[in-house]
Amino acid sequence: QRLRAAVHYTAGCLCREVAEDKGVQFSKQSIAAIAEITFRQCENFARDLEMFARHAKRSTINSEDVKLLARRSNSLLKYITQKSEEIASSNMEQKEKKKKKSSASKGRRTSEEQEAAVSESEDSNM
């Protein structure tokens, strides 16, 4: 429930951005439905990612597995691939500068949110 609450809160924030952008309003119920869909979608993602990694004889999920989630749509795949390259290059810069240990902090908020949720939900599944 704690995880659900976090997803719900974040869905609310994102919906508010969209609402301002488009000049529409989201009912509380529609935000709740989007949050629940997102939460459940994370289960789908987590299961798929785990299988993709295992298929490649890995136990660690990497960005290639995440790209594989987006394989069915060219637009989505292109977007994810671009983001992944951006993250990789910013990681390289960070390593060169040796300023920060934390990686991938410049990723798109939602994708990181999803990945974080995915890893957490995986933990809770075990």
Add this chain to the structure above:
Amino acid sequence: RGSSGSLQHKSALFSCVTGPKQVHGRENWSLSPEEFEVWDRLYRIKESDGVKEPVLPRTKFETLENLDETSKPEEEAAHQLSLSEWSLWQNRPFPTSMVEHSDRCYHFISVMEMIEVMRQEQGDCSYELELQPHLRIEDVCGGRSKSRLPTTSS
């Protein structure tokens, strides 16, 4: 028809290997003249049928640049298969034959049921009220990094 056709297709292939007999065009991926005749007569949609050609809706992302082929203008004359027209029926599992419902499908059904329940609600949202006590601010963007989300005023 499809499965039995492919079975026959296989046996035709095997007989082709064992002995080059009269194989009536079945080793091809395409229809044989006889199959084409049957398809043309029984299944093919023609203008005289008075029904539109069925097409599936294409993927389109509202928030991304869309690379995929733009829809052909003639698709207006086709029957777009709808995935939301019968949403009121989708809050319970539909019967299955050989393939069971996936987890993904059950997720979908549960959410449709949740939406159905919330449809009666006015104003406050039960989902929100139920989850609010569980929210820890360190789990969400407001707690993790302020630089990324400017809308942390709440």
